[in-house]
Amino acid sequence: MAVADYKRYLAENVLNERRTVTYRSLGRALRVHSTLAKQMLFDFHRNENNKKPNSVNATYILTGIQKAPETPSTTNGLQDSFGGIPQSSPYISSSMPNQDVARDEIAMSSVVLVREEDLEDAKATFQSISSIYIYSLQPTVLQDLNVLTDVAGEMIAKHAQEDPLEYGKTWGMIQGNNVRRRTGGRPPVPAPAQAPALPKATIPAKRPVKEEETPQPKKEPEDKAPKMETTAKREEPPASKPTEKTAPPKQKGSIFSSFAKAKPKQKKEESATPATSAAESAEPSAAEDVVLDDASDGDEEPEELFRDSGKSASAGTRESRKEREERLRKMMEDDDEDEDEEMPDAAPSPEESKPIDEPPPPKQAELKEEVTVKGGRRRGRRQVMKKKTVKDDEGYLVTVEEPSWESFSEDEPAPPPKKKPAVSAPKGKPAAKPGQGSIMSFFSKK
Amino acid sequence: MASSDEFLRPPSNEEFDAITRVPSHYNSLDTFRLGSGQDRHYQQQYGDMYFLRLAKLKPAVEEIAVEAWEGFSIAGENARRVERVLDVRQGELCWVAGTIYMDMPLKPNILDDLTKENYTLAPPPRPTYQDPAHPELTQIMLEDESGRLRLTGSMLRNTQLCTGAIIAVLGTENANGDFEVIDTKVPDLPQQPRRWGNDTLDAPKGASKGKIAFVSGLGITGTSSDTLALELLADYLLGYTGGTSGALPDASAITRLIIAGNSVGASMTTDVNADSSTKKRTGPKKYGYDASAYNASPITRLDSFLAEILPSMPVTLMPGESDPANFSLPQQGIHRAMFPQARAYCAPPPAGDSKQEPSWFDSVTNPWEGDVEGWRLWGSSGQNVDDILRYLNFADEEGNAADGAGDIEARMRVMEAMLRWRCGVPTAPDTLWSYPFQTHDPFVIQTCPHIFFAGNQPQFKTAVIEGDAPLKLNGADTEMTGTDDDNSSGPRVRLLSIPKFKETGELVLVDTETLEVEVVKFSTFAGQQEQQ
Numbered sequence: 001m002a003v004a005d006y007k008r009y010l011a012e013n014v015l016n017e018r019r020t021v022t023y024r025s026l027g028r029a030l031r032v033h034s035t036l037a038k039q040m041l042f043d044f045h046r047n048e049n050n051k052k053p054n055s056v057n058a059t060y061i062l063t064g065i066q067k068a069p070e071t072p073s074t075t076n077g078l079q080d081s082f083g084g085i086p087q088s089s090p091y092i093s094s095s096m097p098n099q100d101v102a103r104d105e106i107a108m109s110s111v112v113l114v115r116e117e118d119l120e121d122a123k124a125t126f127q128s129i130s131s132i133y134i135y136s137l138q139p140t141v142l143q144d145l146n147v148l149t150d151v152a153g154e155m156i157a158k159h160a161q162e163d164p165l166e167y168g169k170t171w172g173m174i175q176g177n178n179v180r181r182r183t184g185g186r187p188p189v190p191a192p193a194q195a196p197a198l199p200k201a202t203i204p205a206k207r208p209v210k211e212e213e214t215p216q217p218k219k220e221p222e223d224k225a226p227k228m229e230t231t232a233k234r235e236e237p238p239a240s241k242p243t244e245k246t247a248p249p250k251q252k253g254s255i256f257s258s259f260a261k262a263k264p265k266q267k268k269e270e271s272a273t274p275a276t277s278a279a280e281s282a283e284p285s286a287a288e289d290v291v292l293d294d295a296s297d298g299d300e301e302p303e304e305l306f307r308d309s310g311k312s313a314s315a316g317t318r319e320s321r322k323e324r325e326e327r328l329r330k331m332m333e334d335d336d337e338d339e340d341e342e343m344p345d346a347a348p349s350p351e352e353s354k355p356i357d358e359p360p361p362p363k364q365a366e367l368k369e370e371v372t373v374k375g376g377r378r379r380g381r382r383q384v385m386k387k388k389t390v391k392d393d394e395g396y397l398v399t400v401e402e403p404s405w406e407s408f409s410e411d412e413p414a415p416p417p418k419k420k421p422a423v424s425a426p427k428g429k430p431a432a433k434p435g436q437g438s439i440m441s442f443f444s445k446k
Numbered sequence: 447m448a449s450s451d452e453f454l455r456p457p458s459n460e461e462f463d464a465i466t467r468v469p470s471h472y473n474s475l476d477t478f479r480l481g482s483g484q485d486r487h488y489q490q491q492y493g494d495m496y497f498l499r500l501a502k503l504k505p506a507v508e509e510i511a512v513e514a515w516e517g518f519s520i521a522g523e524n525a526r527r528v529e530r531v532l533d534v535r536q537g538e539l540c541w542v543a544g545t546i547y548m549d550m551p552l553k554p555n556i557l558d559d560l561t562k563e564n565y566t567l568a569p570p571p572r573p574t575y576q577d578p579a580h581p582e583l584t585q586i587m588l589e590d591e592s593g594r595l596r597l598t599g600s601m602l603r604n605t606q607l608c609t610g611a612i613i614a615v616l617g618t619e620n621a622n623g624d625f626e627v628i629d630t631k632v633p634d635l636p637q638q639p640r641r642w643g644n645d646t647l648d649a650p651k652g653a654s655k656g657k658i659a660f661v662s663g664l665g666i667t668g669t670s671s672d673t674l675a676l677e678l679l680a681d682y683l684l685g686y687t688g689g690t691s692g693a694l695p696d697a698s699a700i701t702r703l704i705i706a707g708n709s710v711g712a713s714m715t716t717d718v719n720a721d722s723s724t725k726k727r728t729g730p731k732k733y734g735y736d737a738s739a740y741n742a743s744p745i746t747r748l749d750s751f752l753a754e755i756l757p758s759m760p761v762t763l764m765p766g767e768s769d770p771a772n773f774s775l776p777q778q779g780i781h782r783a784m785f786p787q788a789r790a791y792c793a794p795p796p797a798g799d800s801k802q803e804p805s806w807f808d809s810v811t812n813p814w815e816g817d818v819e820g821w822r823l824w825g826s827s828g829q830n831v832d833d834i835l836r837y838l839n840f841a842d843e844e845g846n847a848a849d850g851a852g853d854i855e856a857r858m859r860v861m862e863a864m865l866r867w868r869c870g871v872p873t874a875p876d877t878l879w880s881y882p883f884q885t886h887d888p889f890v891i892q893t894c895p896h897i898f899f900a901g902n903q904p905q906f907k908t909a910v911i912e913g914d915a916p917l918k919l920n921g922a923d924t925e926m927t928g929t930d931d932d933n934s935s936g937p938r939v940r941l942l943s944i945p946k947f948k949e950t951g952e953l954v955l956v957d958t959e960t961l962e963v964e965v966v967k968f969s970t971f972a973g974q975q976e977q978q
Contacts, residue, residue: 006457024686033462034686038453061678063687063694066967106908107964109694111678111687114971122971130694133453145970149673156750164757174685174698175466176758180806181790 006030006040007047010137014056015048020138020147025155027171028162034172041134058116059136059145064129066110113145325395381407465685468656470701470760471819472804477888478776478811480881490882492875496610497591498887500545503612503868504590506633507543511614514631515541518616525616530592536619543614544588544595546607548837551577551584553877575836575877588615588625595619599627606863608837610872633868635913638894638937642820656701656958658818659683662766662827662901663946666751667711668743675951676751678968682953683755695955695964701819703759706901706944707766707812707827710744745770745784753787756807761791764812766827766902771812774879775829775871776888779809813870815895819958824895828902830871831943833878834860854905854943861941862911865891865898897956899942906952907943908963912936 009029013019027037041058048056113135114122123129136148169175386404389397480486508527518525520539528534528542553575577583586597586607597615607613616629664676681687685697752761763780765771771780782789791807810816813826835856864870871889874880880889894913913936940961945952951968 024681035453035462036457039455039457042454043456061687062971106906107695108967109964110967110969111682111694112969112971113674113678118971125971131453146674149677152677153750156754164754168684168757169464172462172465172686174758175464176760177466178469178760178806179757179791180793 006032007044010040010044014044014137014139018139020136020142020151022136022148022151022155023134024171025151028155028159031167031170033170038133041137045134045137055139057138057141058134059138059142059148060114060116060119060122061131061133061135062110062112062114062119062122062126062129063131064110065108065127066112066125067127113148115142115145117141328396381405465698467698467759468701470656471817472702472760472762472808473817474762474804474808474810475815475817477815478813480776480778486881488882490884492880492882495875495880495883495887496545496589498883498885499610499869499890500590500612502887502890503633504543506636506868507612507614507631510634511541511543511616511631515616515629531588531590531595532592534595534619534625536621536623539616539618541614541616542588542590542595543612544590546609546611546613547587547589547594547876548575548607548609549585549587550575550837551580573836588613596624597627598622598624601627601629605630606838606859608834608873609876610874611863611867611869613867632863632866634866635911635937635939636868636891636894638896638913638939639822641896655699656819657695657699657955657964658821658823658897658958659700659703660706660899660901660942660944660954660956661703661947661952662706662708662903662944663948664705664709664748664751665711665768665946665948666709666744666747668741668747673747674970675947675968679947679951679953680751680754682966682968684758695966700759700955701958702762703755704762704764704818704823704825704899706764706825706899708768708902708946709748709763709766710769711948749785749787752785752807753790756788756791760806760808761788762808762810762814762816762818764810764814764825764827764901766812767829774881775813775874776881777812777827779811782807782809785809813889821896821958821961822893823897823899824870824891825897825899825942826870826901828900828944829878830864830873831857831860831900831903833873834864836877837873854903854907857900857903857943858907858909858941861898861900861943862909865894865911865939865941868892894937895939896961897940897942899944901944902946903943904945904949905943906945906950906954906965907941908954909941910938910961911941912938 006026009026010021013021021041023034023037023041026032026040027034030037030040032040045056045058109130110126112122112125136142136151142148164171164173165179165181383403383405385401387399388402389399392398512527515525515527523539526538526540528540531542531544534540534542586602587594588597589595598620599617612633614631615625615627616631617625617627620626661679666673666676678687682694682697683700683703687694687697752763755761765777765780767773769777769780770784771777782792785807788807791805792809793805813824813830815822815824817823835853838856838860864872868891869889870891871878871880874889875882940956940963942954942956942963944954947953953966953968955964955966956962957964
């Protein structure tokens, strides 16, 4: 698109907004090859300075072979002294021939960043120059070249959603043929300094999937969808938040209210196309939230499953049952994979702190207790909610919480006083953080 | 100089061909990988490591000693082989093998710490364990499971030794009960596999031109000042720098980048310590993650650097002294959770017993051993070299203090010595923190690497060392036997001292066919603006 537009882009950015533009930021903005971007910078620099001298300042990159500095610490000097190793060294003696090799000249090439003003001085330090190009353009002389790193950081933040695997070729990046990338992982947490960026993982990484995960190449679309679901919501642009915010309270009270957050989103997903879309990757955080809610194992899978079965009821035409089963199986595998990446102190997602008015999930651990004290020892039974996973007639795994009795006996009569407060604690502070906002809240001063 | 005009001209309409990187053949060995959490135990005694090492290396060194000293005689007295150091008889010419132990005045000593009731804080790093004012306080001893023998003699003054090395000594016990050393022998280089080792199937047909890139000491502190050279490095690795021809080595030939430690600068850890001591008094005590005391920007910056180059090239990342990994050797790989962006390129965690394919982004141990392009690599982030240097005194030989050119010489010799001792980290567990291994000593180098590197050295330096050719002299027949040790020319090892990138801006490239070394230096030109 952009070959003609570069003059306008550069004029706007460099002359009007007085920003620094590097060949890489230009290349990314216009999606052109790095060589072309360098030529554009050169052309712009020449034209503007012809019109009005010193209106644009440049920095250059010089590559080539530099003259050896005169200091004795050059490689040449070193190699000479290597030849003069005292014979006392007992290990060298058996291997004298090595020294010929060691004396070989080590090819040393340099990449030097230079200001426009210093270009000639810098050229003088080179024995031979293999290439010169403009690294950046800016309206005035850069006092501190390190400013250029900010430009690069900005550029990366701005174009973070562009998958380098897809666009790298356009930029002139050397292509790695066997790049393996996992698509299932959760998207990267953006650096605090960076603008809200779409997670890279939402872009289907076609190449790696095709080449490396060959076992199920045909199932790629289905394969991708469930994987995306495990991605957390936290990276979504804030725009999509409000709609979800209103949803959760509706579902309260039900035994499945821990899935409450999932349901509204699943409707959203249905409205979206089955293919991977940004909306779909918005859905999954429920799974993660629930995992954080009750830390018991194995929760994640059944809940996702349950949600999925609900979806199938309402959107039966979407996929064949077989495909769904395949997806579920994959999802469970993925969950397993992801479990060890669960970072308890990961940045709290914006969502987690939202459902403040939501009651705690109905997971009263102990419903009743029958205690008998015999000889200083407490024995008894107590009713606990146990998770039970059964396969229903459709072949889905359904998790139900059922009250069941378990017996216990303990030496010290501690549990009842201990447990009761634990259960009632959320009530004492109802508005506290039922959704377990951030782990920081645990450490904060009470 | 046609290529210099390639960029200094108006935009053209030419089409740019996609450049493809030479593929990498890579296999990381788990030599130094410890078991997961509950499999690591720290109750064991460290002594076992020395015995394991001695048991492993004693046969090797004795074989060499027999070769050299069998029939050696002084004044009609034949040198006798003695099994244990305590069996040495006074006045008798004999030789014995054992572990070197050096007692030095400034060496940190756990017993001192305990008697002074200083509990085990990490001792402050010292430039040397020698006390120049009292050289006589340095004692060199030879020990094995039976006891210790103090070594003396002028021979030792010219021999570089450090704790943990296994050697054989020839001499006699004098009237003081000390052992007068006449000669020493080391195990020398172990067997070196051929290129591509056993899995010759992996070897690509025909010669592929490739390069392995090494860098260490990126020292990212998260401030903008240290990242400009890193930018240039990333540009180069991605192929944005330079033209199609020229002096610059072709970046597309680089098959893999190996980062040898200290990617994160020191300030991340030290500043936190300094801050926390003052903060503790003021605010309410907080536990766990304290966002105000933890500066995440270095690791974030490292993450984005990795995420930038990973789409184009595979990376092997070794932890170093200043990196967020465990401190004791072998350091385990930096957890991928530290790299939210780059970890997408990690291989998935192994599922079940299936063999895990190597990661595109491989966070490995330090030290690390692996096969790259068929060559066996053995490298560390430099702690082993630094620590051995504290035992040695090169000043009197070189005539200057241990810095500058003399220092880098010493470092190369230390690296060679380690290979010839067949022990990559001899001073662990004495003065380098180490995991207490019980069943094996992974620091013993079992197979001779082709490339032996140490990161975070003050300067770049390379050399090639050679072992003796195999002693079987039946010439061409040796090819027929097909065993690995029948290299026609004996082992050859390329030693690499990889400089700190933060200080030198140097990237080391090793050719995968010839093992020739090149250096690319990234810098900014300090012009008049800065010099004023």
